[in-house]
Amino acid sequence: VAASLGGRIKFVLVCDRTFDAAVREFLQVTLDAPVFLGFGFPEAGGLVSIQALPTADLALVAAAAAASHEEHTPILCEMGYPLPCNELKLAPLHHRARADASDDDDEETRKASCSDDASSLDEEGCGELLLRGGSIFEGYHGKAHLTAQAFDSEGWLATGYICAWAANGQLRVHGKRNGFLRARGGKLVNAQRLEAIYAHRCPLVYQIWCYCEPATPLLAVVALDREAVLRWLQSEGLDLRRAEDMAHPHAERIKGALLAQLHDVALRCRLHPWEMVCAVHIVKALGQADDDYRQLATPTFVLRRAHLKKRYERELKQLKVSLRLS
Known part of the structure; x- marks a missing residue:
């Protein structure tokens, strides 16, 4: 593979928080x-931090990066050292109740949860990342009101990302401020991180959306990987026909296998008990049509959580009832 690309690759840079x-x-x-x-x-002009600069000894840096993460760590949160052209600082999360542009929750919901969530994250040394410097954009063209919301009086850009500083000086990115859920027992859950872990490591999962409330365990709406379902049916010696049918005669066995895989992934990745999926609703896809999917995800495939909650509200209620009865 390396030879087919010319054989002169020095390093590869990946900008993905869920890598x-x-x-x-x-x-x-x-x-x-x-x-x-x-x-x-x-x-921010495309790049805020990087694990190593091209002038560094790449072999030593790569070895150090590999050694800094335990084998079980599925998602690497440390996203490198800040570029010298910008200033960075972490602001206390209670400094304002700002919602990201993609957050569609109503104002009362945001105000009710903002204070508790901010206190919990502040205790972990987290803050909202603010940027100022040469590579930061000047504003949104023709949208002065959005520009005013993005910058404070001192010219700091509020990113909406919850970050912390690692012991080695790297920027640790936990996720978008509106991507955290409050799970059972009052614990905070980084939903996007969990979805990446389960989607990457659970063979039956094609798409997954996680949801929870303070009084309920973690629930999920899952679209199955068709080829993985066929392989599982074949391995179990079951009927391969109508594999995509939600009324498949072996639907309950498929759901049981899915829950078992999710539980196994949680154990292997050493997730907390409140980060384990306890019940699932299976769908063909998150959004049964293209128009529907555009309402449920952004053009960059980031899930719109408020839309998904509204879309699957009835199914979530049924999952809660089934858990109480079990």
Whole structure:
């Protein structure tokens, strides 16, 4: 593979907050080059931090990066060192009740949860990442009101990302502020991180959306991987016909196998008990048609949680009832 690309690859930079450690290892072997993680977004000029600069000893940095993560760590949160062209700081999360542009929850819901969530994250040394510097954009064209919301009076750009500083000085990115859920027992759950872990490591999962409330365990709406379902049916010696049919005669056995896989992934990745999926609703896809899916996800495939909650509200209620009865 490396030879087919010219054989002169020095390193690979990946900007993905949910990048799986197993995928990283695969790329390093096939491309015969170290793979570094970076963090960025368009308003910051594309890149905010990087694990190593091209002037560094790439072999030493790659070895250090590999050694810094335990084998069970599925999602690498440390996204490197800040670029020298910008200033970074972490603001206390209670400094304002700001909702990200993709958050569709109503104002009362945001105000009710903002204070508790901020206190819990502040205790963990987290804060909202603020940026200022040469690569930061000047504002949204023709949308002065959005620009005013994005910047404070001192010119700091509020990113909406919850971050912390690692002991080695790297920026640890936990996720978007509106991507956290409050789970049973008052624990905070990074939903996007969990969805990446389950989607990457559970063979039967094609798409997954996680949801929970303070009084309920973690629930999930899952779209199955068709080929994985066929392989599972074949391995069990079951009927391969109507594999995509939700009324499949072996639907309950498929659901049981899915829950078993999700539980196994949670154990292997050493997730907390409140991060384990306790019940699932299976669908063909998150959004049965293209128009429906565009309402449930952004153009960059980020799930719109408020839309999904509204779309599957009835199914979530049924899962809660079934858990109480079991």
